[in-house]
Amino acid sequence: MDWFRKPKYMTVRVAKKDKKPGIPDNLVTRCPSCSEIIFNTEIEKADRTCPKCNHHFQMSAQGRLAILADNGEFIEQTSGKITAADPLNFPGYKEKLAKSKKRTNLEDAILAGICTIGGIKTGLAITDFGFMGGSMGSVLGEEVTRLIERSIEEKIPVVIVSASGGGARMQEGIISLMQMAKTSAALSRLAAAKQMYISVLTDPTGGGVTASFAMLGDLIVAEPKALIMFAGPRVIEQTIRQHLPKRFQRSEFLLEHGMIDMIVNRQNLKQTLSRLLTISPK
Amino acid sequence: MAQAGGLDFEKSLVELEKKIEEIKNFTDGRQMDMQEEIQQLEEKAQELREGIYDNLTPWQIVQISRHLKRPHTLDYIHGMFADFMEMHGDRAFIDDRAMVGGVAWLDDKPVMVLGTQKGKDTKENIVCNFGLPLPEGYRKALRLMKFAEKFNMPVVTLVDTAGAYPGLEGEERGVAEAIARNLREMAYLDVPIVVVIIGEGGSGGALGIGVGDRVLMLSNASYTVITPEGCAAILWKDRAQAARASEILKITAPDLKRLGVIDDIIPEPEGGAHHDPQVVIEQVKTFLQKHLAELSKKTVNQLHEDRYRKYRSIGFFTDVIPQTAEDEERLVEKPATGKKTVKKKKTSESNDVQ
Numbered sequence: 171m172d173w174f175r176k177p178k179y180m181t182v183r184v185a186k187k188d189k190k191p192g193i194p195d196n197l198v199t200r201c202p203s204c205s206e207i208i209f210n211t212e213i214e215k216a217d218r219t220c221p222k223c224n225h226h227f228q229m230s231a232q233g234r235l236a237i238l239a240d241n242g243e244f245i246e247q248t249s250g251k252i253t254a255a256d257p258l259n260f261p262g263y264k265e266k267l268a269k270s271k272k273r274t275n276l277e278d279a280i281l282a283g284i285c286t287i288g289g290i291k292t293g294l295a296i297t298d299f300g301f302m303g304g305s306m307g308s309v310l311g312e313e314v315t316r317l318i319e320r321s322i323e324e325k326i327p328v329v330i331v332s333a334s335g336g337g338a339r340m341q342e343g344i345i346s347l348m349q350m351a352k353t354s355a356a357l358s359r360l361a362a363a364k365q366m367y368i369s370v371l372t373d374p375t376g377g378g379v380t381a382s383f384a385m386l387g388d389l390i391v392a393e394p395k396a397l398i399m400f401a402g403p404r405v406i407e408q409t410i411r412q413h414l415p416k417r418f419q420r421s422e423f424l425l426e427h428g429m430i431d432m433i434v435n436r437q438n439l440k441q442t443l444s445r446l447l448t449i450s451p452k
Numbered sequence: 453m454a455q456a457g458g459l460d461f462e463k464s465l466v467e468l469e470k471k472i473e474e475i476k477n478f479t480d481g482r483q484m485d486m487q488e489e490i491q492q493l494e495e496k497a498q499e500l501r502e503g504i505y506d507n508l509t510p511w512q513i514v515q516i517s518r519h520l521k522r523p524h525t526l527d528y529i530h531g532m533f534a535d536f537m538e539m540h541g542d543r544a545f546i547d548d549r550a551m552v553g554g555v556a557w558l559d560d561k562p563v564m565v566l567g568t569q570k571g572k573d574t575k576e577n578i579v580c581n582f583g584l585p586l587p588e589g590y591r592k593a594l595r596l597m598k599f600a601e602k603f604n605m606p607v608v609t610l611v612d613t614a615g616a617y618p619g620l621e622g623e624e625r626g627v628a629e630a631i632a633r634n635l636r637e638m639a640y641l642d643v644p645i646v647v648v649i650i651g652e653g654g655s656g657g658a659l660g661i662g663v664g665d666r667v668l669m670l671s672n673a674s675y676t677v678i679t680p681e682g683c684a685a686i687l688w689k690d691r692a693q694a695a696r697a698s699e700i701l702k703i704t705a706p707d708l709k710r711l712g713v714i715d716d717i718i719p720e721p722e723g724g725a726h727h728d729p730q731v732v733i734e735q736v737k738t739f740l741q742k743h744l745a746e747l748s749k750k751t752v753n754q755l756h757e758d759r760y761r762k763y764r765s766i767g768f769f770t771d772v773i774p775q776t777a778e779d780e781e782r783l784v785e786k787p788a789t790g791k792k793t794v795k796k797k798k799t800s801e802s803n804d805v806q
Contacts, residue, residue: 251771255770344708345768347676348763351635352767358639361636385629400656401616418620429629
């Protein structure tokens with residue numbers, strides 16, 4: 171009897187994948203620290219930190235501006251707008267710049283300007299790791315210097331938030347190295363004017379940026395577990411062949427070794443800065 | 453006659469020089485006259501020498517600047533000054549042997565001289581840690597510079613290092629902070645500072661004692677933000693392409709002068725400083741005397757202003773929106789007093805090198 175015979179083939183109708191209401195890729199993120207799956211909206215609500223384990227995700231300069239400046243507003247830079255030249259005609263530099271500009275919507279790896287933080291007028295600069303590793307070339311050096319000079323004129327304190335794992339920008343060669351001297355010289359003037367400078371170190375900050383303005387704060391504040399270094403861990407392992415301890419070059423390590431003043435959660439950062447800035451002379 | 457130093461590109465010259473030497477030894481004391489042949493060979497050697505040394509590539513210069521037999525900091529110090537009293541330690545942790553310094557006398561006047569010290573062989577290099585300073589080296593340097601400021605003597609720094617020591621100890625004890633502090637303090641030191649790049653100028657480790665009123669550089673020295681090997685590793689994932697990277701990075705004295713990073717080039721004898729250390733040490737001394745004499749006429753304020761302007765003006769960028777007069781007005785207006793300060797000189801630059 172053919173009736174009870176099982177058909178050899180069966181067709182299962184599957185709804186087309188793209189039509190089924192699923193989870194869009196950009197809805198959740200797996201936290202690299204605690205491996206929990208978390209809704210992106212929750213991460214954003216917590217200023218890009220993990221609500222489960224307090225992991226601090228990297229953040230764009232614009233995002234940081236929004237959470238640090240009162241009403242998220244500031245007057246961008248002192249005056250004018252500058253963009254990187256290519257003094258060495260370095261292979262691939264122009265393309266890298268173009269790509270980074272498009273991706274970050276920034277002219278270079280920095281946003282700088284005047285804002286109020288907790289009602290206190292402050293010169294604020296924020297570097298962005300997304301733009302060529304937040305590296306310091308002529309533009310970043312000039313923007314930081316202009317900001318410091320203007321803050322001296324306006325007699326206001328300075329806050330610089332660093333996310334510059336790239337250090338000095340290789341593509342501008344020795345000119346990048348000289349930006350270390352330039353920004354540090356400007357900070358010397360700020361110190362002479364007795365204006366306060368708070369350096370905020372975030373993940374990651376390294377090389378020529380660490381060895382110049384980032385480590386020169388009257389106060390140095392770091393976000394938790396940020397990688398803060400001079401030479402990168404890979405460079406150290408390769409050249410010296412040393413085994414590096416766990417947590418090496420992280421904020422907590424620097425605090426233990428007396429290199430920074432305090433570690434502050436991003437969600438408390440504005441409040442902490444506002445409080446500290448009240449010490450600054452009016 | 454100078455002997456070539458035994459670098460790769462000097463091989464043919466070294467062989468020829470050896471041959472000439474052999475012929476000379478062979479004919480010595482024998483009844484043979486080979487003067488003419490020797491003369492010919494020597495002419496050929498000279499031709500070869502000029503061919504090599506007049507057309508050094510950046511990579512060849514890097515190799516010369518790192519040459520083991522090159523005179524190092526202490527050779528210069530002992531050669532240039534009448535007396536040298538070395539001072540030790542950072543007063544906190546150790547005495548870093550990769551950084552040496554102390555008071556020396558130049559034309560009967562005390563000068564604070566300090567610099568990174570490399571060794572001539574492995575034994576020496578173990579003592580001075582291959583010229584790679586620890587944070588304590590930079591702190592010692594700053595202590596000595598502050599001493600110079602207090603007792604009003606000029607500072608001379610000699611730079612010859614691949615960089616600050618990239619290791620656990622340096623990171624733990626804040627090498628970045630030590631360098632950064634030096635940059636800030638050197639910018640406003642009250643006494644003249646003359647920096648001489650005598651060999652390798654390796655990035656932040658060199659700059660940590662490299663901020664000054666005058667930066668001089670030996671003609672075969674190199675000064676770079678990243679080693680050509682490191683740059684090649686990043687660009688092409690191949691350290692062997694360092695020669696190519698060294699062309700791109702612009703690390704030779706003429707290039708750096710063109711970029712406005714150094715002020716003067718001190719010529720070296722043919723083949724490099726190690727071919728005739730005495731001559732090059734005298735040469736550096738002459739340049740120092742000249743620049744120190746010029747700087748000694750400046751007041752403290754002038755020194756500060758000129759030094760600041762020197763570094764302030766380094767940078768290449770393009771104006772997207774130039775600084776406007778209105779911006780400038782806003783910048784200098786002081787609403788509280790209603791007074792206007794003098795307009796600041798426009799500092800923006802948009803030079804094009806190439």
